[in-house]
Amino acid sequence: MDSVTPDYHHEMLEKDYLACCGSIQFAKEMALASPFPSLDHAISAARDIWFNKVDVNGWLEAFSAHPQIGGSTSSHHTKSPASAQWSKVEQSTALATATSSSLQELSDWNTCYRQKFGFVFLICASGRSTAEILDELKKRYPNRPIVEFEIAAQEQMKVTELRLAKLFSTKGTVTESGKQFSAVIAEKAEEDRVGIIGGHLAASSEDAAGKVTQFPARTRPPITTHVLDVSRGSPAAGVDVCLQMWKGTQPCPMFGEADIGSWIFQGLSTTDKDGRSGQLMSIVDVLNPGIYRISFNTGKYCPNGFFPFVSIVFEIRESQKLEHFHVPLLLSPFSYSTYRGS
Template sequence: MATLAVEDVLRVNGSRRFAAALAAASPFASLADALLAARRIWLNEVDVNGWLEAFAAHPAIGTTSPSVSKWSKEEQSAAISTATDSTAQELAEWNARYRDKFGFVFMICASGRTAPEVLAELKRRYANRPIVELEGAAQEELKITELRLAKLFSSEAAAPTTSAEGHISQPDKAAGSSNRTRPPITTHVLDTALGSPASGIEVHLEMWKAVSSPPSFENKDFNGWTMLGSSITNNDGRSGQLMDIVDNVAPGFYRISFNTSKYAPSGFFPYVSIIFEIKKSQTTEHFHVPLLHSPFSFTTYRGS
């Protein structure tokens, strides 16, 4: 059982109303229980002022000042590492235009997203009406909240320790340092019809949040997945970073989805989803789950 203090939750989400409500709803027997409570509170109990307070706790995307938190740096690492001088300048200009129009910082769950991806999404959403964009930003904040809650629970193989005061305490590694050199879950796509890497395919990585009710043929709850990250395959067919680099990946069910419709619009499969399970005994291992794709067939395997 994990009891969250308000200060724990404020690291996850900057809304004081959200933090107080989630802390009051604890203790939680599992990450899944905490995620379900967080979603309910954020969408049903936090008002617009609470949303805006949470938005204000985030730096503008691409910010690299020392005041930016370690979690924000981790989440923006792919964007920052792929930003050229011109892209960084354009991001800053569009961030300013966005704030002038909507009155709050551009919210996006940036984990695994490159600078060009983020910039393209910023430009696309800039055309939204304010009420539409406010709701979209709240959904992005929820994705970030879910990611950060997972970080609180993932330290020491998803077994948080409890302090004398009763709230979760995390070792320094939970803040971002790791003995790994790449994320625990990676993928690439090979076009078997051409015998070459498949570039330009959008990839999503998700985790099943309802641990007590695993995904199955009978379970049709399609809302049970939590987004961990997304990317687009490069010229070598490899995706960017889809999740944070941590020593111990949380056990559970994961899904990697590939948007093959844009890559092969005349193919038979509009998209491909691969679901796999990481067991408690495997949390320190690496999981490379590639897709071998052609217009009318696909296969996969667990690689290294």
Template sequence: MASFSWTEEDVLRCCGSKRFSKELASASPFRDLHHAIQSAREIWFNKIDVAGWFEAFAARQAIGATSPSVSEWCKEEQSAGMVTATGTTLRELEEWNIRYKDKFGFVFLICASGRSTPETLAELKKRYLNRPLVELEIAAKEEMKIIELCLARLLESDARSNNSVINLRVSSSTTVGDRLGIIGAHLVASPQASSSKLPAISGSSSRPRPPITTHILDVARGTPASGMDVHLEMWKGTTQQPSFLNRESTEWVLLGSSTTNADGHSGQLMGIVDHITPGLYRMSFDTGKYAPAGFFPYVSIVFHVREDQTSEHFHVPLLQSPFSFSTYRGS
């Protein structure tokens, strides 16, 4: 199968971040769509800073708006669910878009393919209640979903223009444009399109990243926490799990270590596998080294991966300051 390359101008049709476009174009050539999307995700989440995210957000039109967006493909994606919208619903959506942008400073982003207008409006209202840092992460993930759809359409368009066969890893009975949704971090069919039997993009692992990830935000400074050491361990003791009193047991086995980059993201802490081993995991952060004057010398977060969760993704972020910290399970 032939490989392919994209220019910065090509990628800019899919994402308004100039640095992202330059980085992805530089990562060419790609073996197939799966390779291209894996590269795009790595760049978006590990190399693009918050300013780059905002630049991309600014290039998007608001849901339900009719002004130009990055490209007609992306505009089609964002407006797909608006076809049957009533005037009343559109007016309410417009009002909530204004509220959202006033609160967070950027337009409401959602991969709208396969969603009705009421569903989109309900999600907007729900996310409006989020804290800014939480909503920023969600918006970045939704932007990546939109980028993935646009890249798929870009490749399909290139294949048609060149009258050549490119490995899209899509069955002959369907096209990339038929993919109506993105769930989690994978390209899949939306529930509304389940009857299409669209195949997932294949590869050595269906995951684009390790099953356990983290990033750290310094809420005292309002910036990502770069240069913090992170360790991931798994409980391998003779008991099912350590008790509260022996939580510092040597039966914790180190899986991987990393130091956060300028965007607060850690490197890979474990291998990329389809199914994670169920059990107890511990992620530890060297907050004392990062902020010597702080109250906490280190922070350890212990969490449980259950038997029915082995194919799920566990994002365990840390929001920290010298005298407090919090966490949550991300996606």
């Protein structure tokens, strides 16, 4: 790294940020503001730049970098290969829950939307099914253009925040609100996710050829969660959630021993208005047995609460690898509980 010139390093930063948001103006401003001491600082800067420094043309440029939801990302032009790959992963739930009729309906509504507003329908698709996306598109279609333009910008920021988290995790550790999540993402994990989507899309042609399809029968990831704020009696929206798997030298973590670097990142998401997290891992038939940990950034959600973050550790045995594991969090400012749901 010592041989890298400052100008070349600066150029690499711009490319990184362009993958997070397709506006060149945004990428340049983020590169100028770098480096950031934590993910929180990067997101704060990104919000300020996106809403206060990027002009209308920059917003439209970022919108155009997104493929149509339900369409082909491989044929869509984008300035960044990483952005194209992330789009595939973000749409994996939608594609896994789609049927030929729902995809056609989504395509028809996308066409109507673009004709009315002049840009692609934009929504943070991570963890959302085709039905959910289609319902949201129909709800937003009657909006006035100026209102819809602002909503699209807000959705773009949600996508940017998720991608910044992925970008930071590939560079090392992700730090949020002073708390550390071990977040090293292997390129193979991303390839597996994209492969699952490709298997789903190719299923019909393989059946016609008499081949055995290998895409998963599940319609959701084998590990899911939601957060309920019991002090308010309502879902907890906006809680950051991280899923990790134990890969230490010992078969399982030992009580009281340091475990930094032994937890391997699986996925990162934020709970929606119903308190449900987005997709935290690939949709696979067979789950790898082992020790898993779901961490919740409760300090960010409830700054005055007792718990800066909550981690739930659980084991999935060989005999359970085909089962579904729903591990919710019931939270109040001074207590929490959990259980295995369905």
